[in-house]
Amino acid sequence: MTNIDQSISGSSTRTRIPPFAFVLTMCIGVIGSNSLALGPIAPEVARSLGTEVPAVMTASAAFGLGTAVSAVFLGRLIDRYGPRRMLTVALFALAAGLAxxxxxxxxxxxxxxxxxxxxAAGIALPSIYTLASVIAPKGRESQTIGLVLTGWTLSMVAGVPLSATIAEFAGWRTVYMIVSAATLVACAAVRIAPAREASAGTATSPLAALGVRGVAPLLVACAAFMAAFYGVYAFIGEHLHATLGLPVRANGLIAVSYGVGFGAAAFLDRLIDRFGAGRLLPLIFLVIAGVYVAMATFSGSYAAILAVMFFWGLANHFGLNVLIMRLTALDPGRRGAIMGLNSGTTYLALFAGTIGFGAIYGSGGFYVLPLAAAGLMLLAALAAAIAPR
Incomplete structure (x- = not known):
């Protein structure tokens, strides 16, 4: 056992994950804090601006639309000017928008x-994922990307509760000012922290990036994966309140359980490097389909749903990690454009999943949503299986 530990320790020393990965984690955290913050503080925003909560949520829709459009049509600039430079510019614009x-x-x-x-987020996110793949030591790609992805856990587990608390005691405007200041700190860190640079190249059109062998089926998998997630997540809180009769604060534990599971998966990411991302992605999507079936089965029990949320976060972390690894490996010279297509697909899936699953929820109730999501994950598994490795 000692020899094994020493071997692992020596390997880790030779291929240490660069500290810059933590900077990228912080960048994901501030972007996630904005994208998840409006929901909890929407009532306070509506009261302050003299409007209704549904009207306030159009700001969230504008954020998603801007992210999708920017990622698809401007993501190619990452390849032209380099991901680090574009991330710095994007974070500065993000801070200005938050202010x-x-x-x-x-x-x-x-x-x-x-x-x-x-x-700004539409440029920042693909820049972050591109940089994560660039700085990752050989053999520890999944662990590096997994560490960066834990920024979403930080925003969900810490950012959302803190936003609600700050809005209650200091006003909703303070929330955005704090996130804006944190974004400026992240921008400065990206600018000055040492990291491996990606060489600048030529801008690739979205259509040309879509023509890279393997991109199209993996984007189909991404669309099904994300539509399933956002479609179910959008209505699980309403299910707890309207169907199970639980108070609104019960939704907080749901988010925490999912976030803890998502973050805990980072400790197992080394298994992806060991077994290979190519063969694992279809299997991971099938496991997620099973999680959705379990969610439908136990949808009448709050305790069971909390447990399922943990495993949902765990499995989704692996799915997102391996999907990014597969996409960034297809054509290193076009990583920025490909990651832009990925982010654009994600936010279009958010829109489509929320609208489509909303119609299903209105007619069939929550029980049907995880089953529909499981069907989408079967499609995602098939698309990932036929995509070239």
């Missing part, structure tokens, strides 16, 4: 500010 959100005097100004934030 604009904090001082917005009307709903229309808030929507406009969140559109700016979305446009």
């Amino acid at each position: 604009g959100s904090a001082v917005a005097a009307s709903l229309s100004l808030l929507v406009a500010a969140q559109l700016v934030v979305g446009l």
